[in-house]
Amino acid sequence: MYKERIAQLIARKLSGEASPEEIKELDALLQEQPGDAYFLSVLAEYWTTPVSSVAGIDEDPEAHFHYILNTAANDAAEKKTVHKYKLPAWLAIAAAFTGLVAVAWWYVSQYHNSSARNLASRVETVAKPGAKSRLLLPDGSIVWLNSGSRISYPATFSDSIREVQLEGEAYFDVAKVAERPFIVRTRDLDIRVLGTAFNVKSYPEESRTEATLIRGLVQVSKKGQGQQPAILLHPHEKVVVSKAVEHNPTKETANPSASDMMVVQLKKNAMDTAVVETAWVYNKLVFDGEDFGEIAGEMERWFNVKISIHDPAVAKFRFHARFENETVAEVLSALQVSEPFTFKINNNEVDIYK
Secondary structure (H helix, E strand, O other), rough: HHHHHHHHHHHHHOOOOHHHHHHHHHHHHHHHHHHHHHHHHHHHHHOOOOOHHHHOOOOHHHHHHHHHHHHHHHHHHHOEEOEEEEOOOHHHHHHHHHHHHHHHHHHHHHHHEEEEEEEEEEEEEEOOOOEEEEEEEOOOEEEEOOOOOEEEEOOOOOOOOEEEEEEEEEEOOOOOOOOEEEEEEEEEEEEEEOOEEEEEEEOOOOEEEEEEEOOOOOEEOOOOOOOOOOOOOOOEEEEEEEEEEOOOOOOOOEEEEEEEEEEEEEOOOOOOOHHHHHHHOOOOOOEEEEEEOOOOOOHHHHHHOOOEEOOOOHHOEEEEEEEEEOHHHHHHHOOOOOOEEEEEEOOOOEEEEE
16 A cells, blocks of 8 residues: 555656645655655656667667666666665665556556646536535645636646636635746636635626635736736735626627726735635625625525516615525525515526515
């Protein structure tokens, strides 16, 4: 079990897919087994040395691997010690590493042979209405995906950048990797970070896009902004892009070019659970002055229902309320206390009247 685990961790580190937690685990295991630390250095040399640079070895990666390992063993035999670990001869290495070589070679070859394919392939995760999803990205970043949202990203991030596409709402806790910035691309905004926690809301059916920073520092730029400077967002600030709505005889469409960016200051020293924009992560449904039309859209995603408001005056009612674990009927009944309206529920359809 130990050999399989350390071989898997070594392969993930060499392929660039190890999370910070996995790297710490690997370091701890290698401190206990210094011989395996040497083995990692051997594999690292294999990983970074092109096959064509080794004279007399064909393009068979397994032959190349054993050539590198054998060369390192002969060098170690001449030097007697490598990193204070005695390696008198190839047979000693073979005896010590036979099981580990077999397991690690399988992992390394799997990652090596699939690396180009992984870079080109993408993963998509969808949180359906009425459900939420938590996922771990290849770099160790954590994402909470709200109802009715989707995110896509490469199966393996590149060496220079970590980039994801978001439609809907997600909370990101990004692993800090200084040399590889993390970028979230939405319909209206690009958010660029190194290591931080923030919330992004960009549903296609809504008239605005929001990015709320909880900790760290992010750079926000608007799509189609050209040479205009990006906005630097500080903790407990929110940037909002509101799109103008164009009217035509058949439908209403949002015009991105007519949108404006505005920075809103949130309450200072507010705990994550108290911030309205991230309350959903903690399974809290919060209304903070939105009108009933906006609230209906949020409730539709939250409860997986269809809500129809049959009176324009009712659609303009505004509510301040917090809910946790209530049903759609319980939420509507509570809202009735502050504004006069009636509702009927038929399976997953909700009709609201004056």
